[in-house]
Structures are given as structure tokens and as C-alpha cells.
Amino acid sequence: MVKKKFYFIFSGLIFLAACQTADEGESADEIDALLENSWTDIENEAASTEVNLYMWGGDEGINEYIDEWVSPALEEEAAVTLNRIPMDTEEILQRLLTEKRAGRDAGSIDIIWLNGENFKNAKDNDLLAGSFTEELPNFQNYYDTESSAFQLDFGTAVDGMEAPWGQVQFVFHYDETQIDHPPENFQDLKGWIQENPGRFTYPNPSDFTGNAFIRHLLYENADEPSSVYNQPLDEEQMQDPAGQTLDYLEEIQPDLWREGSHYPNSLTELDRLYSNGEVWMTMGYNEARAESLVERGVFPESTRSFVMEPGSIGNTHFLSIPFNSPNMAGALVAINHMLSPEAQLEKMKPSPWGENTPISIDKLDDDMQQKFQEVDRGDTVLPTEKLEESFLPESDASYVGWLEDQWFNEIIQE
Structure with missing residues (x-):
């Protein structure tokens, strides 16, 4: 049974319109007032406080980076204690929504890690504190x-x-x-799946990774990938590409792991199948994520990576502050710290995380530029040139839920 995402709950929240008149702008006023102070004053207010970072906790390398590098460094440099609380993003937003309905002005969440449809839902339902990046020194610098x-x-x-x-x-x-x-395109992948039955599957598209797999296929079946990512969802225009996408998924289903009777509910489950040798491929965002998994013995040392035509979807992910954060000053200081060159450099190293950085390398001093350039991302990571030439932007968030519905109706219920 496909697990429906919480964002379907958001789409029907008419009741918020009635209660937002009194609350509208209060959280924005609060963060605006805070940002009128100097950055030094904000740091002083944040000192000796605790910040609760709520984030997806399904990757041990990411958790280790937060717990063993970010938290100690933040404590030492800013006297701020960072608490990492693992929770799926949809559940975080559901909690905030419940608190919004109850008029709870002081919650328990200070920072959330989000992007895509989760950000859209949070913004549309006034679950965020407001604009703050213009006042972050590290972002500006x-x-x-x-x-x-x-x-x-x-x-x-x-x-x-x-x-x-x-x-x-x-x-x-x-x-x-x-x-x-490895296959060079989706037709090659289909042939490989049929020649190696049971050795491939993908997460169901209620999972972010599984949905991205299907979006790649939609890009492939569109006239051009740009006809998907350059505009909001037009269901009539997408009818033919979506039909071809669903036909493809139906054709490979009998040769999937367990003959397609079960789709992994998460990337973690798919990774486990791969690490056990039940399937011979896995997938996911973060072109370097396999390095730490190989180092920890989760993935075999023979793990390598590839991308297929028409390309590889990439995106930026973000940190934000909820509307009822009890410690907005601490949240600002913690986010600024995580955007620092030092934190970004550590995050880019293969162990424990190995993620690419959104920082502008040319804005760093010569010494720091050299440190970034000297990072060896490892054997499982494709060359930068290959990644850059294959890069494709994300589509509008509306495609995510729409594709999930299409898949559920045509692949599961048929």
C-alpha cells in the first residue's frame, strides 16, 4: 500500500484562511525586529542557548557530520548547543501545522532542513518565520x-x-x-532489467528518491527536458510523456525485485537490498554519498556510479526557521555557522558526508580555495566535468504529487 504524503493534507487547509488574519505577519515581525539588531547583538543573545535542529535522520554519515563536527564547533565558537532531532520532513511540517492551528506561538523546533514541495507547503501555509538570508554574514560574503x-x-x-x-x-x-x-539510457536500462530479473527496483514515489527516478523518465519522454522543468505542471501537455513513462514502468515491473510486488518504502531500504547483494543497483541524490558507505563497509568496495541520458537532476537544499521557533537568535547563528567555509569544506570531504557545496569558491581567500580544490571526493564519484555536462534543473514542485498519484493509480491499482 502506498503511503500518502502529508502534503495532501495541506492542499485542503481552507481553515487556515480564517485564522491567519490575526496571526498574519507576527512571525515575520518577530524575525524582522531581531534582524534590526547588529550581528554581534544577535550572537550575544544566542550565546549559552540551545537550538533544536529537526531533520531527516536516515543517513549515518550526515548524522555523524552534525553530531561530531557541526555541534562541537558551534559550541566552541558561539557557545550554542545544537540538538539534532531526527524526523521525516513531512512529519515536521505536520507538527508545525498542528501548532499553527492550536495558536502555539512557542514551539520546539528552531531549524528545519527542507526543499522542494516541503518548502512550498511550508511557505504557502505560513509555517516559516520569514526572510532572513540578507542578514547572514556568511551568505552575503x-x-x-x-x-x-x-x-x-x-x-x-x-x-x-x-x-x-x-x-x-x-x-x-x-x-x-x-x-x-552500466546502461547509458533508459532503453538500455530496460534491456538490462529484463536480462537480469530481480536485480533492480526503485523506491515507491512517495519517497523523494523514487519520485526523482520517475521524473528522470518523464524528462526522457518529453520533447525536451526543458519542456518539463521550464514551466509549471500542465497535465494536458504532459499527458503523452506521462503515458509513455507509465508504460515503461509497467513493462519493467515483472522483472523487478520480487516481481514488483513490493517497492522499497525508502532509499534506506533500497540501499539495504543493494548492500545485501539482492539488487545490483541503487540510486539517490548526492553524487558522493557512496564514499562513506563504502568506507563503513555498508556498500562493496566495487561500488561505482553513473548517470544516464537525458541527464542528471540536481537541486539545492536549504535550512529554514519555523514561525514559532523559541530561539530565533540561536537559529540564525547556527545556520550562519553551517554556511561557513569551514563547515562547507568539512561537509565536502568524502567522510562522513561528501556532499557538494553551494558556496562560491572564487569568493574565498587563496588558502581556503586551495583546500576546497584539494578535496579528493573518491573513486565512486563521477568527474566534475561529467556531472556538470549532465546537470538538469528540478521541475516545479507540482510534478511530485502528481506523478505519485499517476503511479499509484496506474501501477499499483491496475
Whole structure:
């Protein structure tokens, strides 16, 4: 049974219109008033406080980066204690929504990690504090503040309500002891699946990774990928590409793992199948994520990565502050710290995370530029040139839920 995402709940929230008249702008007023102070005053207010960072906790490398590098450094440099609370983003937004309905002005969440449809839902329902990135010293000093990657998030205007934390590209991972030549396009992939029944599957599209897999296929079946990512969803225009996409998924279903009777509910589940040798491919955002998994012995050392035509979807992910954060000063200081060159450099190293950075390298001093350039991302990571030439922007957030519905109706219920 497909698990429906919480964002379907958001689409029917008419009741918010009635209660927002009194509350509208209060959280924005609060953060605006705070940002009228000097940055030094904000740091002083944040000192000796605790900040609760709510974020997806399904990756051990990411968790280790937060717990063993970010938290100690933030404590030492700013006297701020960072608490990482693992929770799926949809559940975080559901909690905020419940608190919004109850008029709870002081919650428990100070920072959330989000992007895409989750950001759109949070923004549309006034679950965020307001605009703050213009006042972050590290963002202003080391990032291209006018970059379209920071102005739009899956087609939704950011309006300074979230700060760029990382950039990722979608890649496939495979075991080169089992696969000599990975497929170059989706037709090659179909042939390989049919020749190796049971050795491939993908997460169901209620999962972010599974949805991205299907969006790649939609890009492939459109006249041009840009006809998808350059405009909001037009269901009539997308009818033929969507039909071809669903036909493809139906054709490969009998040769999937367990004959398509079960789709992994998460990337974690798919990774487990890959690490156990049940399937010979996995996939996901972050072109370098396999490095730490290989180092920890989760993935085989023979793991390598590839991208297929028509390209590899990439995006920026962000940090934001909820409307009822009890410690907005601490949240600002923590986010500014996580955007620093030092934190971004550590995050880019293969262990424990290995994620690419949205920072502008040319804005760094010569010594720091050299440190970034000397990072060896590892054998599982494709060359920068290959990643850059295959990069495709994300589509509008409306495609995510629409494709999930299409898949559920045509692949599961048929």
C-alpha cells in the first residue's frame, strides 16, 4: 500500500484562511525586529542557548557530520548547543501545522532542513518565520546571492526564507563486479532489467528518491527536458510523456525485485537490498554519498556510479526557521555557522558526508580555495566535468504529487 504524503493534507487547509488574519505577519515581525539588531547583538543573545535542529535522520554519515563536527564547533565558537532531532520532513511540517492551528506561538523546533514541495507547503501555509538570508554574514560574503539556484526552490520563490546548505545531483550506483557496462539510457536500462530479473527496483514515489527516478523518465519522454522543468505542471501537455513513462514502468515491473510486488518504502531500504547483494543497483541524490558507505563497509568496495541520458537532476537544499521557533537568535547563528567555509569544506570531504557545496569558491581567500580544490571526493564519484555536462534543473514542485498519484493509480491499482 502506498503511503500518502502529508502534503495532501495541506492542499485542503481552507481553515487556515480564517485564522491567519490575526496571526498574519507576527512571525515575520518577530524575525524582522531581531534582524534590526547588529550581528554581534544577535550572537550575544544566542550565546549559552540551545537550538533544536529537526531533520531527516536516515543517513549515518550526515548524522555523524552534525553530531561530531557541526555541534562541537558551534559550541566552541558561539557557545550554542545544537540538538539534532531526527524526523521525516513531512512529519515536521505536520507538527508545525498542528501548532499553527492550536495558536502555539512557542514551539520546539528552531531549524528545519527542507526543499522542494516541503518548502512550498511550508511557505504557502505560513509555517516559516520569514526572510532572513540578507542578514547572514556568511551568505552575503561567500555565496552568489543572486543565483537562480537560491532564488527558486522547485519553482517556488525562496524570498530569503531559507538559506542554501548543499547542492546534490542524482546518480545511480552499481557493483562493477556484477555489471561490466552500466546502461547509458533508459532503453538500455530496460534491456538490462529484463536480462537480469530481480536485480533492480526503485523506491515507491512517495519517497523523494523514487519520485526523482520517475521524473528522470518523464524528462526522457518529453520533447525536451526543458519542456518539463521550464514551466509549471500542465497535465494536458504532459499527458503523452506521462503515458509513455507509465508504460515503461509497467513493462519493467515483472522483472523487478520480487516481481514488483513490493517497492522499497525508502532509499534506506533500497540501499539495504543493494548492500545485501539482492539488487545490483541503487540510486539517490548526492553524487558522493557512496564514499562513506563504502568506507563503513555498508556498500562493496566495487561500488561505482553513473548517470544516464537525458541527464542528471540536481537541486539545492536549504535550512529554514519555523514561525514559532523559541530561539530565533540561536537559529540564525547556527545556520550562519553551517554556511561557513569551514563547515562547507568539512561537509565536502568524502567522510562522513561528501556532499557538494553551494558556496562560491572564487569568493574565498587563496588558502581556503586551495583546500576546497584539494578535496579528493573518491573513486565512486563521477568527474566534475561529467556531472556538470549532465546537470538538469528540478521541475516545479507540482510534478511530485502528481506523478505519485499517476503511479499509484496506474501501477499499483491496475
